Amino acid sequence: MNSSKLWPCAALPHASLAPRTTLHVGGRAEWLLEPATPEELRRAIVAAREDGHEPRILGGGANLIVDDGVLPGVVITTDRMKRLFRPANAAAWLADDPDGRVAQPSREEGLRFVSWAGTTHQKLLSASVELGWSGLEGLAGVPGHVGGGVAMNAGGKWGGMWDAVERVLVVDERGELVELERAQCQPRYRNGGLGRNVVASVLLRFTLDTLPAVKERAREFLLAKNRVQPVTLWSAGCIFKNPDPSVSGGRTAGQLVDACGLKGARLGDAEISPLHGNFFVNRGNARARDLLALIERARAEVAERTGIVLEHEVKVWRAELDPARP
Numbered sequence: 001m002n003s004s005k006l007w008p009c010a011a012l013p014h015a016s017l018a019p020r021t022t023l024h025v026g027g028r029a030e031w032l033l034e035p036a037t038p039e040e041l042r043r044a045i046v047a048a049r050e051d052g053h054e055p056r057i058l059g060g061g062a063n064l065i066v067d068d069g070v071l072p073g074v075v076i077t078t079d080r081m082k083r084l085f086r087p088a089n090a091a092a093w094l095a096d097d098p099d100g101r102v103a104q105p106s107r108e109e110g111l112r113f114v115s116w117a118g119t120t121h122q123k124l125l126s127a128s129v130e131l132g133w134s135g136l137e138g139l140a141g142v143p144g145h146v147g148g149g150v151a152m153n154a155g156g157k158w159g160g161m162w163d164a165v166e167r168v169l170v171v172d173e174r175g176e177l178v179e180l181e182r183a184q185c186q187p188r189y190r191n192g193g194l195g196r197n198v199v200a201s202v203l204l205r206f207t208l209d210t211l212p213a214v215k216e217r218a219r220e221f222l223l224a225k226n227r228v229q230p231v232t233l234w235s236a237g238c239i240f241k242n243p244d245p246s247v248s249g250g251r252t253a254g255q256l257v258d259a260c261g262l263k264g265a266r267l268g269d270a271e272i273s274p275l276h277g278n279f280f281v282n283r284g285n286a287r288a289r290d291l292l293a294l295i296e297r298a299r300a301e302v303a304e305r306t307g308i309v310l311e312h313e314v315k316v317w318r319a320e321l322d323p324a325r326p
């Protein structure tokens with residue numbers, strides 16, 4: 001790759017990725033591109049492909065293990081795409097200019113937000129709660145960016161991102177910005193069903209409630225999570241997807257890891273949380289290889305004892321693999 005290459009947006013060579021993830025492990029990206037708009041995102045993806053690399057997309061890094069070492073090729077972060085606004089006209093949501101004055105939405109249009117991919121879940125949730133809009137309380141305590149949340153179908157037993165998604169603007173495999181209706185997407189458990197499309201912007205629809213009611217629900221969900229998750233430590237949320245309850249007898253992945261006596265197991269500074277068997281934490285100086293070895297140990301022990309092969313929920317970016325050449 002040409003190190004003096006001109007990218008169509010802000011770009012950093014050899015950027016450290018660990019501080020951009022909630023686990024705080026991993027090495028550097030050969031290139032980190034920082035588009036600030038959906039169109040810049042599109043051009044960044046096209047430029048990376050023209051350079052021979054399928055770019056990796058980084059949201060809040062809250063469900064990601066970045067390998068140690070140097071990741072070849074291009075990582076694109078949505079960190080600068082933080083726009084959140086109310087569309088004046090939902091049917092023409094892509095035409096709204098968030099830099100300009102957005103006309104006061106009508107009562108019907110008013111129950112919607114447009115969020116670009118880099119808005120944090122927390123900012124979106126706070127904005128909707130303050131208006132007494134219900135729909136995303138299930139995202140309380142779930143870190144990440146809206147683009148990552150849509151791609152991962154973030155959420156849980158109290159609901160999640162796709163409860164509010166009406167339309168999505170994506171950069172498709174041809175490098176074009178394409179609008180998808182909700183009915184064109186097949187979100188499923190921890191998978192937004194968007195394939196290799198990259199989320200640029202989303203139109204979200206809410207239902208009207210009262211501020212105290214929405215606020216109380218979000219607070220209740222947050223407190224419930226804080227009681228059972230090691231929220232003050234560096235982690236990537238749940239490492240494994242929960243298996244089909246008909247196969248696991250209703251036991252979650254965390255309960256299966258716990259039943260193997262693995263809570264508290266350590267490798268260097270990587271630890272299986274003593275609080276939650278599906279949370280693997282970085283105690284300070286963990287390396288990605290320690291976390292990955294501990295994850296593999298848990299997977300192998302659960303498989304040996306129960307015959308259940310746990311599937312990763314967390315995404316792993318291997319340093320030796322360029323996604324353009326798997």
Ligand SMILES: Cc1cc2nc3c(=O)[nH]c(=O)nc-3n(C[C@H](O)[C@H](O)[C@H](O)COP(=O)(O)OP(=O)(O)OC[C@H]3O[C@@H](n4cnc5c(N)ncnc54)[C@H](O)[C@@H]3O)c2cc1C
Pocket residue numbers: 022056057058059060061062063064078117141142143144145146147148149150151152153154155156190197198199200229230231235236237238315
């Ligand atoms: C303490 C804690 C609690 C958590 N609790 C929950 C929970 O209750 N429920 C839950 O579902 N998750 C939970 N998570 C995991 C995480 O919050 C979600 O998976 C979140 O949606 C990840 O979003 P992100 O922006 O950080 O994505 P990243 O971690 O940056 O990326 C995850 C994947 O999404 C892809 N991606 C990112 N942005 C885009 C985009 N714009 N377009 C296409 N693909 C993209 C990435 O390439 C990667 O494959 C938790 C994590 C932590 C640390």
